Amino acid sequence: MAIFARVELQQAIWPHDYVDMQERLKAIGFHPYLVNSENKTIDLPAGCYCSYDETNEVNGANAIRKVANSTGFKNKVVCVSFNNWWGYFTDF
Numbered sequence: 001m002a003i004f005a006r007v008e009l010q011q012a013i014w015p016h017d018y019v020d021m022q023e024r025l026k027a028i029g030f031h032p033y034l035v036n037s038e039n040k041t042i043d044l045p046a047g048c049y050c051s052y053d054e055t056n057e058v059n060g061a062n063a064i065r066k067v068a069n070s071t072g073f074k075n076k077v078v079c080v081s082f083n084n085w086w087g088y089f090t091d092f
Contacts, residue, residue, distance in 0.1 A: 004080045005030060005049045005064050009073035014046050017073065022049075024067045029053045030060065 007025075009017055022032060030049040033041040044050065051060055061079040068075040 001052075001081055001083050002034075003030075003051045003053075003060050004082065005051075005061070006076075006078045007047050007049065007064065007068050008076045009047075009068065009071055010075060012071070012073050017071070018047065021067055021071050024070075025049050025064065028060070028063050028067070030064065 005025075007021070009021070012018065025031075029051045031051070032049055033043050034050050035041055035052070049064070053060070061077075064079060065077050068077050
């Protein structure tokens with residue numbers, strides 16, 4: 001199982017205002033990439049994070065909310081848990 005999170009900091013400047021938050025999210029197991037079935041990492045769009053820690057489902061969502069709130073920016077956080085996913089990422 002995995003948890004996918006999208007964090008938007010209102011009126012923040014990317015990437016400057018996201019750097020500290022991203023480091024704190026990494027510390028609790030959320031990374032700005034996915035690992036595909038071939039064990040390759042795929043970078044996620046700005047403000048998106050993923051964790052494969054099954055114990056993180058509810059605790060992880062609350063922890064992300066706390067990290068986002070600690071930035072001082074108004075924010076929006078969406079977390080989704082899933083067993084399978086399909087995504088299409090095109091790099092031109």
